[in-house]
Amino acid sequence: MTTANDGKIPVTVLTGYLGAGKTTLLNRILSENHGTRYAVIVNEFGEIGIDNDLLVESDEEIFEMNNGCICCTVRGDLIRTVENLMKRKGSFDAIVVETTGVADPAPVAQTFFMDDDVRDKAKLDAVVAVVDCRHVLQRLADTAEAEDQIAFADVVLLNKTDLVTAAELAAVEARIQSINPYARLHRTERCSIALDAVLNRGAFDLDRVLSLDPHFLEPAEHAHECGPDCDHDHGHDHDHGHHHHDHDHDHDHAHDAPHAVKSVSITAGELDPQVFFQWIGNVSQVQGPNILRLKGIMAFRDDPQRYVVQGVHMILEGDHQRDWKADEARESRLVVIGRDLDFAALETGFKACEA
Numbered sequence: 001m002t003t004a005n006d007g008k009i010p011v012t013v014l015t016g017y018l019g020a021g022k023t024t025l026l027n028r029i030l031s032e033n034h035g036t037r038y039a040v041i042v043n044e045f046g047e048i049g050i051d052n053d054l055l056v057e058s059d060e061e062i063f064e065m066n067n068g069c070i071c072c073t074v075r076g077d078l079i080r081t082v083e084n085l086m087k088r089k090g091s092f093d094a095i096v097v098e099t100t101g102v103a104d105p106a107p108v109a110q111t112f113f114m115d116d117d118v119r120d121k122a123k124l125d126a127v128v129a130v131v132d133c134r135h136v137l138q139r140l141a142d143t144a145e146a147e148d149q150i151a152f153a154d155v156v157l158l159n160k161t162d163l164v165t166a167a168e169l170a171a172v173e174a175r176i177q178s179i180n181p182y183a184r185l186h187r188t189e190r191c192s193i194a195l196d197a198v199l200n201r202g203a204f205d206l207d208r209v210l211s212l213d214p215h216f217l218e219p220a221e222h223a224h225e226c227g228p229d230c231d232h233d234h235g236h237d238h239d240h241g242h243h244h245h246d247h248d249h250d251h252d253h254a255h256d257a258p259h260a261v262k263s264v265s266i267t268a269g270e271l272d273p274q275v276f277f278q279w280i281g282n283v284s285q286v287q288g289p290n291i292l293r294l295k296g297i298m299a300f301r302d303d304p305q306r307y308v309v310q311g312v313h314m315i316l317e318g319d320h321q322r323d324w325k326a327d328e329a330r331e332s333r334l335v336v337i338g339r340d341l342d343f344a345a346l347e348t349g350f351k352a353c354e355a
């Protein structure tokens, strides 16, 4: 594995509810022989770092932050920890941040967008959520954090498959896809998975994601990647029959509980950049608290390059990526995942940005 080609250190954020298997996955990352040197940042509740003691002995360095919950009080601490790490650049190739089981991963991810010094040197690679298949439906019923973690993830490990029946597993998978149709799902036992399915994903580098998987911004069927213990019917091609979804089917889920996380995928033609920036800025100000993730690719009128937008709550980031290819349709696509979002207004607003 290599670091991202712009020289920035890739950062993987590991989330998952208490006891889901984060430490188990981290131990795999630390013990497998993959040639990448990881610095690990472990966040702890309380004074005594227990998680740290549960980690295998390894040559990797483990940095602990025990100032409480990562989501509210220690973002500054995370910045300082990363900055200290950066002073010793060269001694490691990548960073993994393990968040506490009840934290909303968004502020952790935001740290990597917001702080200029951190942004210059480190780059969010992916948010990976570990899910306990046995308990996740219950957790989703009791807590918002469990849902946020799934909504936010780029990769979800459906872990502890040994503790559920095939039917239970299918129900869990369906529920997770209804929360986040864009995440890659992998079924695992004791987080057994090829690490390149988890690390160095470039999931926050939309351009790379789309070059690997042109259907990334389309939801549903293709999202499941079969792991070793997958009992999917392999008699068919997972990508078959992929068609463009009409956006208003995307949030037509069985779970219509109030405040449930839902997602929408909207397409439009070429946009007027001025109108778009004003609109999206306003969306993130007004609906930001409810937006868990926002991502999209814009085709601006008279602009030869694709423009990629990423958002986390009220933070928006955008950049030109590369030239549109001659055979690509100059189409704008936006995906929004969140709670209590006014999808009709999002669609009308997005379409109104058309040039």
Ligand SMILES: Nc1nc2c(ncn2[C@@H]2O[C@H](COP(=O)(O)OP(=O)(O)OP(=O)(O)O)[C@@H](O)[C@H]2O)c(=O)[nH]1
Residues within 6 Å of the ligand: 016, 017, 018, 019, 020, 021, 022, 023, 024, 025, 051, 100, 101, 159, 160, 161, 162, 163, 188, 189, 190, 191
């Ligand atoms: N049966 C079974 N047990 C598992 C599996 N994966 C992990 N465990 C066990 O589940 C327990 C919790 O795993 P951890 O990796 O410590 O979970 P964690 O997410 O780090 O937990 P916290 O630090 O409390 O948030 C441990 O006893 C693991 O051995 C699995 O696939 N199947």
